[in-house]
Amino acid sequence: MLATTSMARRIGLLGGSFNPAHRGHRATSLAALDALGLDEIWWLVSPGNPLKPRHGMAPFEARLRSARHLARRSRIRVSDFEAEVGTIYTVDTVAALLGHWPRHDFIWLMGQDTVAQFHQWKDWRRLAGMVPIAVLPRPGYDGAARAARAMGWLRRFVRPSTTARSWTEWSTPAITFLRLPPDPTSATGLRLLDPSWYRRSPGLTAPPSPTLS
DSSP states (O other), X not given: OOXXXXXXXXXXXXXXXXXXXXXXXXXXXXXXHHHTTOSEEEEEEOSOOTTSOSTTOOOHHHXXXXXXXXHTTTTEEEEOHHHHHTOOSHHHHHHXXXXXXXXXXXXXXXXXXXXXXXXXXXXXXXHHHHSOEEEEXXXXXXXXXXXXXXXXXXXXXXXXXXXXXGGGGOOSSOEEEOOOOOOOOOXXXXXXXXXXXXXXXXXXXXXXXXXXX
């Protein structure tokens, strides 16, 4: 079981398949870390996303090592928390995280492309009431994200990006659209270029990242 700590931190949570992890994940995470005044960002590598097909999904260990390789020498920490505690849905993962680290302040990070699917997530309104949400830019998705079905409900809870560093003072639900330099790198595009990336990825030889604490 992961260790707990009494030291409170401001933590950004970025979940995903990381199939593979790439420079866009890293660059956008580091920009969000600064924009939100975070102590760390935790990449939560999913064993299996219920909304994504299994076809083309690399083995979990390969994706985990890929993420560890990309996160090295930064304040990004990579976790297999979902695999460890056996959660599938984000709302259950966040509930478990809040239980393990009650002193930490957590904010959920999601890409603009994911906002369009948010209404399909299990108990998504309850999730929005548990932690604030920060939306990360993805080229070409700004209009679709703001017009997403879930935004019909979330729109009343939008906070200006200029107040993003004050997110720990917000009452939930709360969502903000961060203004960050977009990165066009796409995991889908990388897989099209190299479907067997996980067989040759340098991340396969990367040492384990530190345990979350």
